[in-house]
Amino acid sequence: MKYVILIHSTPQPWGHPTSDFVAELQALPEQERATLQADFESVMQEMAERGELLGGQALGDPSEARLVRWHAGRRKITDGPYAETVEHFAGFFLIDVASQDRAEEVAAKFAGPGETVELRPVAE
Template sequence: MKYVVLIYNNPTTWQHPMFLQQSEPLSEQERAERTSEFQTLLKELTETGELVDSAALGDPAHSMALRMREGVLAATDGPFADVKEHLAGYFVLDCATPERARELARRFPDVRAGGVELRPVLDLSEIRM
């Protein structure tokens, strides 16, 4: 089953990779440890074939929201709200079990600096209209 790991971070302090940004600067050793953790995780995901796709998303200030209200399309440039966190990136994983997906999501270093959300991806071919 496929899962999406959504990476959230503070838009005022965001940098890539997300997990290296903190309210307090990281020591060189902490930066090296987190980078190593992430590289190890990516290597494992690639070798096992569980990594389907991933991307870092652009600054929310360059976003556009589109909404149709009463037949009128409204387009609004970002940033949209004074939020504590924004969606900074995602990873799509293909895991054999929900437990494996949770195990992998917990290992993203971003859980310490921002937040990680794990959600199953629906197979639209199974939905009957």
């Protein structure tokens, strides 16, 4: 079963890894931050060893995003990502796991303070 893990975040300034730039995570004690980072690195290693990690990519600054919309019978390109967004799409990972339970187990390791992780099945 393929899933995409979508990471929504608001790093200030924009940068990766986003946790380095998210105030809520930076407010945690150093040991707690180290534990969260170790959990993330562990699940990444585990997925690589099991062949579950198909790919992923961090995304650039949302201020450089462009939207292409259909407007008045034509395509129109505007600045993006969205006018009223608080969180921005920061990156994604594509995984192929045996079950939804496994996908949820993995996605839980991606969620940290100040960030939202969306787990969505891939349409096949």
